[in-house]
Amino acid sequence: MSKLDFKKVFEQEEARLRILHPTPEDIPGCISVFDDYLGCSVIRNQVKSIYRYGKRSSCDQKLDEFKFCLTLKVMHPEEQREAWIRRRAEWWAHRRIEQSSEDVWDIRDKPLPNFPKPITTEMMQEAGF
Template sequence: MSESLLPETMSCRDAFDYAWHCHTVGSQWNAIYRYGEVRSCSDLWDDFWMCMRTRTFSPEQKAAAIKEHFRAREEAKYGGGKPSSEDVWQSRDKPLPPGTAFSAKFDPPIQSDLEYQKMQVERRRRIRAEMEIADNKPTKE
């Protein structure tokens, strides 16, 4: 992860809320459904306690400590050649300016939805007909 994308601030209240919510029945049910096991919430509690420890730091020390905490977390999660989304996508070096994401212009469609659906039905019919012909051909043995 790019150094400029690491957070420098965090809310202790939000960190507590995330950690507490992790233990709820609904959250754990989702974890079991999605991943087949109960989720460990220790990383969220680590965030909360780190935030509490840095409350008395100067603003510069607090920003550095928060950055280091999230840097270590990223290293543990993705460091050492572990698979990550960057195997497919390239990481940005800096955040995008507000209002610039998803602003690409697209050409208007050249056909109506009804025409497109008819074209797709015809394409599927041709594919099925070709498959049927291929399935009915006698094989040479």
């Protein structure tokens, strides 16, 4: 299990998603979500999954996303965006906390001191600029 705190990771993901999707028009529509579900089910992706993992891929999560998208249709656009951001932030937070083959780096809260080193006039002159 990761040493990351779920609440902190959720807040980081929520903040990131708010920047990436600043308006209700920026969240994916149900047609796009349904296309993702259909794309998961096509024979090419299923064969690839059998080759890589020895079993067919489960598209249940993508179907659940489509169903969730349909429930958003009765909400005001800004409420849709908020609900979508919360759901995606939770998904990303779980993904970051659970172990995977991508576990290499931890996200820093602050950059390293003096990194990258600021370019000075003297450095430019030494380089011939």
